Amino acid sequence: MTLAISHLARRFGATQVLRGIDLQVRQGELIALLGPSGSGKTTLLRIIAGLDWPDAGTLSFDGADWLGKSAAERRIGFVFQHYALFPHMTVRDNIAFGLSVLPRSERPGKTQIAATVDRLLAFLQIGGLADRYPAELSGGQRQRVALGRAMAIEPRVLLLDEPFGALDAQVRRDLRRWLRGVHDSAGTTTIFVTHDQEEAFELADRVVVMNGGVIEQTGQPDEIYDHPATPFVARFLGLTVELPVTMRAGRAHAAGLDLAALPRRAIPDGPATLFLRPADILPVPDPQAPFRVAEMATTGALLRIVAEDGTGCRIESEVPRRDGRDLRQGQPVALRAVAGQIFPGSGQQPAQPIHTPMTLKEARP
Amino acid sequence: MMPAATPATLAPRQDRRAPLLLIGLAVALTLFIVVVPLAYIFWRALSQGFAVFAQNIMAPDTLHAIWLTTVVAVITLPINLVVGISAAWLIARFTFPGRKLLLTIIELPFSISPIIAGVCYLLLYGRQGLLGPTLAAGDIKILFALPGIVLVTLFVTGPFVAREVLPLMQAQGSEQEQAALTLGASGWQVFRRVTLPNIRWALLYGAVLATARAVGEFGAVSVVSGAIRGQTNTLPLQIELLFNDLNIVGAFAAASTLTLIALVVLVLKTIIEGRTR
Numbered sequence: 001m002t003l004a005i006s007h008l009a010r011r012f013g014a015t016q017v018l019r020g021i022d023l024q025v026r027q028g029e030l031i032a033l034l035g036p037s038g039s040g041k042t043t044l045l046r047i048i049a050g051l052d053w054p055d056a057g058t059l060s061f062d063g064a065d066w067l068g069k070s071a072a073e074r075r076i077g078f079v080f081q082h083y084a085l086f087p088h089m090t091v092r093d094n095i096a097f098g099l100s101v102l103p104r105s106e107r108p109g110k111t112q113i114a115a116t117v118d119r120l121l122a123f124l125q126i127g128g129l130a131d132r133y134p135a136e137l138s139g140g141q142r143q144r145v146a147l148g149r150a151m152a153i154e155p156r157v158l159l160l161d162e163p164f165g166a167l168d169a170q171v172r173r174d175l176r177r178w179l180r181g182v183h184d185s186a187g188t189t190t191i192f193v194t195h196d197q198e199e200a201f202e203l204a205d206r207v208v209v210m211n212g213g214v215i216e217q218t219g220q221p222d223e224i225y226d227h228p229a230t231p232f233v234a235r236f237l238g239l240t241v242e243l244p245v246t247m248r249a250g251r252a253h254a255a256g257l258d259l260a261a262l263p264r265r266a267i268p269d270g271p272a273t274l275f276l277r278p279a280d281i282l283p284v285p286d287p288q289a290p291f292r293v294a295e296m297a298t299t300g301a302l303l304r305i306v307a308e309d310g311t312g313c314r315i316e317s318e319v320p321r322r323d324g325r326d327l328r329q330g331q332p333v334a335l336r337a338v339a340g341q342i343f344p345g346s347g348q349q350p351a352q353p354i355h356t357p358m359t360l361k362e363a364r365p
Numbered sequence: 366m367m368p369a370a371t372p373a374t375l376a377p378r379q380d381r382r383a384p385l386l387l388i389g390l391a392v393a394l395t396l397f398i399v400v401v402p403l404a405y406i407f408w409r410a411l412s413q414g415f416a417v418f419a420q421n422i423m424a425p426d427t428l429h430a431i432w433l434t435t436v437v438a439v440i441t442l443p444i445n446l447v448v449g450i451s452a453a454w455l456i457a458r459f460t461f462p463g464r465k466l467l468l469t470i471i472e473l474p475f476s477i478s479p480i481i482a483g484v485c486y487l488l489l490y491g492r493q494g495l496l497g498p499t500l501a502a503g504d505i506k507i508l509f510a511l512p513g514i515v516l517v518t519l520f521v522t523g524p525f526v527a528r529e530v531l532p533l534m535q536a537q538g539s540e541q542e543q544a545a546l547t548l549g550a551s552g553w554q555v556f557r558r559v560t561l562p563n564i565r566w567a568l569l570y571g572a573v574l575a576t577a578r579a580v581g582e583f584g585a586v587s588v589v590s591g592a593i594r595g596q597t598n599t600l601p602l603q604i605e606l607l608f609n610d611l612n613i614v615g616a617f618a619a620a621s622t623l624t625l626i627a628l629v630v631l632v633l634k635t636i637i638e639g640r641t642r
Contacts, residue, residue, distance in 0.1 A: 049547060050547070051543055051546075051547070071543075071546050071547045072546060072547070072548075072549040072550070072551075075549070076547060077547070078543075078544065080540050080543075080544060082540065084540035084541045084543070084544040085541075086541060086544075086545075086558075086559055086562075087563070088562040088563065097545065097548055097550075097558075098548035098549055101545075101548065101549050101550040101551070101554045101558070102549060149544075149548065150547075150548075152548075153548060153549060
């Protein structure tokens with residue numbers, strides 16, 4: 001275990017931004033802090049970096065307390081969302097900056113610094129850009145330079161704030177794979193912040209889902225995707241269909257729904273809420289069922305179907321277009337759930353309250 | 366939008382008279398408001414030949430006025446730079462009670478007539494003033510001496526540097542500085558290698574404006590300097606004095622010096638700016 005965080009709390013004025021964060025990061029791990037705006041993920045990253053300090057809690061690295069240390073003493077690499085490259089320096093000077101500000105006694109010689117920079121330029125595949133200024137680079141190139149500048153000081157932990165937030169979709173995907181490659185060959189412990197679940201799941205060894213200043217769930221991408229631990233995580237990961245069900249002997253029941261595919265759950269009998277992804281719902285023609293196909297629209301590969309019962313309950317599902325060939329507008333259908341998550345309590349009162357307004361942007365000091 | 370250099374064949378024919386009229390008007394105004402008066406200064410100064418011009422410049426009182434003006438500019442510039450950068454940095458990077466007030470105070474000299482500044486200093490430091498007796502007891506001479514001139518000049522030139530640097534600092538934010546900190550730079554290294562290069566042109570521009578103003582300030586200085594010939598007369602005051610003495614060539618010679626300083630400063634700024642990207 002390298003980085004240990006416990007009971008971390010931070011308040012900006014009346015807003016409690018972090019409310020007790022516990023997290024352990026192992027050497028060489030690639031961690032994603034995933035959450036909506038205002039979930040506190042950037043604040044957590046800045047506290048780890050030493051750009052901000054908590055009101056309570058502890059932060060230590062390899063057993064040594066980090067809260068008493070400045071950002072420089074911690075030797076972290078921080079990559080800002082908008083890169084914060086030095087506009088008056090060439091790419092080479094930007095990357096060399098961390099080495100050139102070392103105290104004279106520790107500072108490597110000029111040739112040694114140049115060699116380190118050349119090695120990094122080659123490693124990051126930006127060798128041809130060495131003498132350009134940041135204004136002459138594209139967004140993706142700036143991102144690589146920013147990473148190179150942070151890696152030049154051989155940081156103990158690499159911290160990236162929304163690393164791909166300012167890039168367009170294609171560059172994002174390329175850079176994502178590239179960053180995974182860089183991490184795998186450099187082996188630096190890396191933590192990055194994102195609000196994009198695809199990004200988090202593709203890149204990270206472990207994803208930390210945050211909301212309202214608390215960690216909702218920590219786990220490997222598949223684990224979180226298949227087994228969201230809280231209603232918030234379920235909603236955030238696209239389980240947007242919420243249905244009231246009744247639990248009996250560990251199984252969920254509801255009129256017109258075929259829930260036999262769901263595993264038994266240790267949830268007491270009574271009302272519960274079922275969370276489903278539209279893609280995990282299959283409408284099956286059934287003359288006895290209360291649902292009717294109200295809308296059908298194609299996206300090319302998928303068929304988007306809205307089923308409606310008489311009471312105004314509308315359920316959206318997505319099926320491959322081929323599987324929906326037999327469906328017609330107005331046809332009675334039963335809905336078969338292929339996979340889903342059940343939480344005790346009725347949908348109107350979520351088992352765990354969602355505390356943070358989603359619009360709240362992390363306040364900055 | 367400027368009309369294209371070569372109008373497209375099918376573009377509708379435009380009436381060229383209105384643009385020409387406006388351009389002519391602009392040229393005429395520039396000529397009579399700026400160019401002719403400036404040229405006239407040099408023409409009058411040299412009207413009786415270069416020898417008389419040089420003789421007038423070399424007159425001891427005028428020479429002393431040039432010297433005094435230079436001293437005032439040299440003293441006020443570094444103070445203006447340090448205070449201006451500090452104030453801008455404080456306002457751009459921190460939120461603290463009184464931040465708005467500080468901003469207002471910095472801008473105050475812009476909205477107050479310089480002569481009022483002079484009168485205020487007179488009332489404060491003068492012999493009958495608030496601090497007069499104390500200063501007299503300590504044998505400290507502020508009014509009608511160099512300290513007084515420097516003080517009012519600082520008051521008048523105070524806003525320039527901060528006013529030029531502040532918007533830039535606010536626009537750039539503090540991320541670059543934070544990045545430098547995480548890379549291990551000390552506070553001084555951050556300032557010298559990141560903050561300063563980012564604001565250098567605004568800083569230079571502010572310094573040029575402040576210096577030009579310091580050299581040319583008349584109203585405030587005239588109140589506190591006492592205009593003692595060869596002692597507390599700055600160049601602008603000397604010009605007025607010569608003019609009132611009906612020494613036309615002398616007045617224009619001194620004025621041409623002042624103008625020359627301004628022109629040199631302007632050209633320098635343009636050259637330096639042109640060399641950077």
